[in-house]
Amino acid sequence: MTADAIPAGDLDPEIRRFHRAITEGYAAHPRGPDHSVADSRRVAELVRAPWTAGGPAMASTEERRVGDLAVRVRIHRPRTGGDLPVLLYVHGGGWMLFSLDTHDRLMREYAARAGVAVVGIDYSLSPEAKFPRALEEIVSVAGWVRADGAAAGFDPARVAIGGDSVGANMSVAANLLLRERGLPVLTAMLLNYGAFDHAVTPSHLRYGGDGYLLNSAEMEVFWAAYLRGPEDYAEPLAVPLRADLRGLPPAFMTIARCDILLDGNLAMAAALRAAGVEVEKRVYDGASHSFLEAVSISPLADRALAEASDWLSRTLERS
Numbered sequence: 478m479t480a481d482a483i484p485a486g487d488l489d490p491e492i493r494r495f496h497r498a499i500t501e502g503y504a505a506h507p508r509g510p511d512h513s514v515a516d517s518r519r520v521a522e523l524v525r526a527p528w529t530a531g532g533p534a535m536a537s538t539e540e541r542r543v544g545d546l547a548v549r550v551r552i553h554r555p556r557t558g559g560d561l562p563v564l565l566y567v568h569g570g571g572w573m574l575f576s577l578d579t580h581d582r583l584m585r586e587y588a589a590r591a592g593v594a595v596v597g598i599d600y601s602l603s604p605e606a607k608f609p610r611a612l613e614e615i616v617s618v619a620g621w622v623r624a625d626g627a628a629a630g631f632d633p634a635r636v637a638i639g640g641d642s643v644g645a646n647m648s649v650a651a652n653l654l655l656r657e658r659g660l661p662v663l664t665a666m667l668l669n670y671g672a673f674d675h676a677v678t679p680s681h682l683r684y685g686g687d688g689y690l691l692n693s694a695e696m697e698v699f700w701a702a703y704l705r706g707p708e709d710y711a712e713p714l715a716v717p718l719r720a721d722l723r724g725l726p727p728a729f730m731t732i733a734r735c736d737i738l739l740d741g742n743l744a745m746a747a748a749l750r751a752a753g754v755e756v757e758k759r760v761y762d763g764a765s766h767s768f769l770e771a772v773s774i775s776p777l778a779d780r781a782l783a784e785a786s787d788w789l790s791r792t793l794e795r796s
Contacts, residue, residue: 487735489763492778495771496690499524514604518574525579528770532582533589543625544617549599551577553588554630561594562635562793563622564667567615567651569642569767571672571699572603583641583769583782587667590786593793594631596622600647604702608715615651619663635793637726639667641769642691642738643699646672649717649745652725657714665792666728667785670736670766671745674718675700675710678740684765685737691766693737718745722752729757729788731781733764757788 488496502524508516537554554561564587568580577584577597588595598618600611619636626633638648645668652662677693685693704715713720718741728749732742739760746758761768761781772778 487763488765489768489775489777491775492763492765492768492771494774495528495768496688496765498527499690500688514573518576518602521570521574522576522579525575525770528773529579529582531773533585535585535588544614544621546614546617548614548618549577550618551581551584551597551599552629553585553595553597555588555592555594559627559630560632561630562592562664563626563631563633563637564588564591564593564595564789565615565619565622565636565638565648565663566595566597567600567638567640567644567647568597569640569644569669570602571695572611572643572703573699574602580641580770582772586772586782587639587786587789590782591789591793593637593789603699607705608703608709608712609654612647612650612654612714615647616654619651619655634664635796636663637665637667637789637793638663639665639669639789641669641671642766643672643703645669646717649673649720649722649725650714653714653717653720653722656724662724662726664796665726665789667731667789668728668742668745669731669769669785670733670738671730671742672696672699672738673745674716674741676741680739680741681737683737684735684739689735689737689765691737696737718748722749722754725749725752725754727755727757727792729785729792730759731769731785732758732760733766733768734760734762735764736766738766759784 506520535553584595600614623633681693749756
């Protein structure tokens with residue numbers, strides 16, 4: 478299915494335009510018989526590059542290696558001075574693809590709109606790095622912000638974590654791992670169309686065609702690349718919808734209506750609430766997986782970013 482073949486009532490017009498551009502971008506780089514994971518990453522960077530351009534200018538941007546695992550991070554600061562609250566950002570891409578570059582504009586949008594320093598985490602990708610390596614790296618960066626963040630101009634008492642797709646998965650899992658280790662959870666979670674479970678649900682069947690940017694076959698590949706073996710499909714730190722979610726921080730959930738992960742996101746919102754976690758849930762009609770990346774042309778993506786950023790700013794301010 479192409480973007481043009483999607484039923485007219487499904488996608489917002491600008492999101493349909495975004496889909497068409499992404500589809501054409503990948504079509505310009507056809508897969509050959511020797512296509513490798515490295516090739517997929519290279520092409521993904523090229524296709525996504527136009528969508529990360531532009532957007533807010535930062536007071537400063539720097540990269541450094543931090544924490545006990547020396548993880549590379551990119552730090553965007555929307556203003557000078559100290560005591561900035563922090564958003565740790567974990568990019569999506571099925572644990573296999575994408576980077577700080579593909580998600581640079583999203584990180585700058587959150588920095589400018591919420592008035593936070595955004596620390597983008599360059600975690601190790603799969604299949605080279607299996608679960609829980611990336612998760613350990615994310616928690617290591619969180620530890621660095623808490624221990625040494627004041628020297629970098631951060632407020633270590635106000636640290637949120639967020640991400641899209643598998644980044645949302647690992648944002649929840651990072652808090653679960655902190656709790657498991659007897660450490661305080663972070664201040665807030667920003668969860669964008671997260672991959673919280675591997676179960677095939679009705680939304681997989683409804684929105685699993687190629688025209689919706691993410692399909693069920695791709696998710697099977699992503700899960701298999703990330704996990705060490707069949708036993709990990711029952712591991713709560715890998716599949717957070719199956720975890721005990723009590724004691725986690727407040728969450729804002731950006732949910733796309735036209736997404737195979739719709740059902741899993743609705744289930745996660747319900748599970749968090751059942752566990753006593755404060756949840757602000759927004760379901761965006763006409764939106765698909767990855768729709769926030771279309772902010773340069775999409776009022777719908779702009780509204781979703783504004784609503785999440787306003788919630789994040791208010792939540793961090795009251796903490």
